[in-house]
Amino acid sequence: MKEYDGRVRHVFKDLPLAFHDLARPAHEAARCAAEAGKFWAYHNRLFQEQPAFERDDLVRYAVDLGMDRTSFVRCLDERRFAAAVEADVSQARALGLNGTPTFLINGRPLVGAHPIETFRSVIDDALNGP
Amino acid sequence: MKRIALVAALVVAVGGLGVLLLTPRSRAQVNLSVEPTMTRGPATAKVTIVEFSDYQ
Numbered sequence: 001m002k003e004y005d006g007r008v009r010h011v012f013k014d015l016p017l018a019f020h021d022l023a024r025p026a027h028e029a030a031r032c033a034a035e036a037g038k039f040w041a042y043h044n045r046l047f048q049e050q051p052a053f054e055r056d057d058l059v060r061y062a063v064d065l066g067m068d069r070t071s072f073v074r075c076l077d078e079r080r081f082a083a084a085v086e087a088d089v090s091q092a093r094a095l096g097l098n099g100t101p102t103f104l105i106n107g108r109p110l111v112g113a114h115p116i117e118t119f120r121s122v123i124d125d126a127l128n129g130p
Numbered sequence: 131m132k133r134i135a136l137v138a139a140l141v142v143a144v145g146g147l148g149v150l151l152l153t154p155r156s157r158a159q160v161n162l163s164v165e166p167t168m169t170r171g172p173a174t175a176k177v178t179i180v181e182f183s184d185y186q
Contacts, residue, residue: 007175008171009169009178010178010181011168011181013168013180013182023185030185046185050185087163097182101184103182106178126176127177
């Protein structure tokens with residue numbers, strides 16, 4: 001989606017599903033990575049490694065990306081961002097969202113996996129709209 | 131047009147992101163918090179994609 005660089009803003013929100021028991025720690029870990037300035041690298045790593053999200057895995061990915069182990073472990077173990085993740089889940093619930101991934105493109109929902117052409121079409125409509 | 135203006139007003143008001151969810155059957159409006167470190171692209175972009183995803 002490089003062609004949209006500079007014209008589109010992408011906001012990531014956490015929506016760990018309740019029946020994915022390893023998801024919530026992974027989402028909290030990604031926010032620890034964000035605090036260390038490595039959110040997108042860590043985020044990409046999680047999707048590559050899915051679903052290897054045991055605590056040791058989460059720490060190893062952080063160390064691999066150059067984060068300080070002690071700080072990261074402290075952040076993860078004290079669940080520093082549990083409330084922030086829960087806030088995203090609550091906002092999703094308030095919007096009536098329950099499937100992942102859900103994309104809101106200027107408020108227009110696109111739920112589930114779709115071919116890239118579908119995204120292009122919706123984004124282009126939004127770019128060309130009023 | 132009205133929708134864009136409303137969203138812009140909310141961004142100013144709360145420093146977050148006002149999202150008006152549009153579906154054929156319903157309209158819901160919720161103010162979303164935006165974590166800058168989990169966002170990429172310019173805040174002034176005409177199109178904002180909010181992605182709710184699960185890593186697992």
